[in-house]
Amino acid sequence: MSGVGVSETEQPRRRGRRSRRRARARARRALLAGLVVGSLALLSAGWVGFRGWQARTHLLNAATLAQQLSSEVVGADTERAQRTLSALQVQAGAARDATDDLGWRAGQHTPFAGDDLTAVRQIAVAIDDLAREAFPTLLRTDLSTLLPGKGRLDVPRLKAVAAELTATDQVVQRTHARLAAVPTDALVAPVRDAVAELRKQLDQLATLTRAADGAARLLPPLLGAAGPRSYLMVSQNPAELRATGGMFGAYAVIEAKDGQLRMGIQGTSAQLGLFDPPLKLKPEIRNLYTDLPGMYPADVNLTPHFPTAAALFRQMYRERTGDTVDGVLAVDPVVLSYLLKVTGPVPVPGHTTLVGDKAVRTLLSDAYQRMDAVEQDEFFAASATAAFDTFFTREVDPRAYLSVLDRAITERRVLFWSAHPEEQRVIEGNRLAGSLPEKEDVPTVGVFLNDGSGAKLGYYLRPAATLTVGGCRPDGRRELRLRFTLHSTAPKRGLSTSVLGLGLAGDPYTARTLVSVHSPAGGAVLRTRLDGTEVPVGSGTERRRQVVVANVEVRPGATRTLEVDVLTGRTGSATGDADLWLTPTATPWTTHIDPAPHCD
Structure with a gap:
């Protein structure tokens, strides 16, 4: 063969050089690809960082507006609250948008920052859902619907409000559950703290909307929309302590029909007398408190479990009078003092005027110091009638009224038990039930x-x-x-x-x-x-x-x-x-x- 020949020793060297050139080419392509991918990653990280800064700004603005909205709602400044809500919706929507592009979604799958980006996204979605679907209904709800006017509640209006509150509660509970499912163990401290704080706020909001929803759905039947109802309203006397607050002393029958409320007969637990043989008690109740809860109406609440105490008192009342009531409501003089701060003083015919700051002393100390037993019973009965008439007829600020009721329920000073199982199931779990959970x-x-x-x-x-x-x-x-x-x-x-x-x-x-x-x-x-x-x-x-x-x-x-x-x-x-x-x-x-x- 003519031309330049290649020796056997030269061929391996040429093959080695070609192999090295191919390797360098592959390395250059890999490096180029790496640079492209790295650049894209850096660009994406920068974009996510920029969007994160935007989201943080919007979320901080939303938090400030939410606090402002809460203050305006409590202060009954509806016009300003509407403007604040509109601004809150803008900021919450912007935070949601800032955490919903391709770069952010890609970042959620990265090994180090993914959990944090996912958590921030969930925070943004939660606030936006509440701002768009929950807060508007809560803001426009007419709270006066939940209160009686001239001794009567407007049942049709109450039913309309109930439908809106149910929808709102569903949004809040869904948001609450979704945020509760966000893992927090691997989050950086600022994000973990933000999730924890929002969870805390949502816990309170979820409790509030669940209670409002339950109340709005329960009130129509409780107030006789489907037929007359009657209840025993008992006054707990903390001067003689019992586990739920105080001895069941005076009581009154409250009658309800089509939202109209009236006070019926009154009496005292002492007038119901001794029950011998005692009413049947569960063995664990008898072991702790002997037969006393089944013998004396004033001792039914030696147990802290209010449903047990209420059911026993209802049974005692039925055995003595032949009348069957639909439930038992318990209050104490401290509740009265809270309500008097909203309604103003209440004159008691033939006796002293009840004033908010002095009502507890008047009822729990002065009455026992200055009156005999007969005079005490007359005073307590007259006070109950005067207070009832005032609370259900006097025009009051509904937010202030509901605020003091909420305080009283939170302190377990207002307790309610329904003899209707389907209603009691709704009440259970709320502090109003006074139910000691298992x-x-x-x-x-x-x-x-x-x-x-x-x-x-x-x-x-x-x-x-x-x-x-x-x-x-x-x-x-x-x-x-x-x-x-x-x-x-x-x-x-x-x-x-x-x-x-x-x-x-x-x-x-x-x-x-x-x-x-x-x-x-x-x-x-x-x-x-x-x-x-x-x-x-x-x-x-x-x-x-x-x-x-x-x-x-x-x-x-x-x-x-x-x-x-x-x-x-x-x-x-x-x-x-x-x-x-x-x-x-x-x-x-x-x-x-x-x-x-x-x-x-």
Whole structure:
């Protein structure tokens, strides 16, 4: 073969050079591709960062506007609130748009920032949904529809409002559930804190809309839209403490028909007399409280579970009168004092005028100091009639009225039980029901007070409670430490025989209080100490809670301290949160809860 020849040794070198050139070409192509992809990634990251900055700005603006809207709604400045809502919708919509482009969606799948971008997106969607679908309805709802005017509620208007509130509640509950499902463990601190804060706000809003929806749906049948109804309204007397607030003293029958309300006959629990043999009780109730709840109408609420107390009182009333009521409503004089601040003073014919700041003292102290038993009953009956007529006929600011009712329900000073199971199922879970739950998301310790003196010294007691959450245990439980103190402001002399009563503590000025401590659901009570010394206590169970009962006797001016260590159940303790359920007293409790870090 002519031409330049290639030796056998040269051929491998040429093949090596061609291979290296191909490798360098592949490397250049790979590098070029890498540069393109990297540039796109950097561009995308920059775009996501820019959009994130936009979203953050819009979300911060929305948060400020939401706070402003809340203030304007509470202040009944409807015109300004409408303008604020419009601005909020613009900012919320912009935040939603800023987190919904291709770059943001791609960023949600990246290994490091993806969870944070997803969480920010969910925050934006939640606020926008609320601004567009929930807040407008809540803003235009006529709250006066939920209140009686001239002793009557407009049932057709109430039904129309109920439909809107149901739709609003569905939006809020859907948003609440969606945000609750967002994982937070791997989020950066600012995003995690933002999710936690929004969840907290949504918890409150979801509770509010669920209650409003339930109330709007329940009120028409409760108020006799489908036929006449009757209820027992009982006054709890915190001067003689019972677990739900106070002894069931005076009562009145409330009749409802087509939204019209009127007060019927009145009486007292003492007039219903003694029931012997006692009404049938569940074994766990009898074990803790003996037969007393089934014997005496004033003792039906030794148990803190209001449905049990209400059902017993209804049965006693039926056996004595032959009349069957549809439910039981319980209130106390503190509720009256709240309402009087909205309505103004209420004159009581033949007696003193009831004034907001003085009503509790007038009803729980002065009446027992200055009147005999017959005069007391007459005064309480006249006060109930005057207050009822005022609350259902006087023109008041509906927002102020509903605000004080909400406060009273939150403090468990207003309780309601319906004898109609389908209605009671709607009420259950709301504080209005006074139902001691057998399951709970947050471990809750109950501290319930029952008078053991047979006296009216509860007015002078000042209770306080501190609950400290302990560390995580391998079995998923936690120990909680309760420190309960009870101080007496009673004088050492000068009280009437009506106040001193039976004086079962020996010294008539010493207040004997039976303190029941209920463990969290599924939990247990470990140790009990009174003033630092272990003491014998009664024990039992109620609604999946272990209970101890300690006798705490307090002399005038003295303070006693009860310390109880309890164990939580296996659910709900990981968060480190805890709660207290307390007997409402004439003077509000002083409380403190010391939570613990989340268990890993």
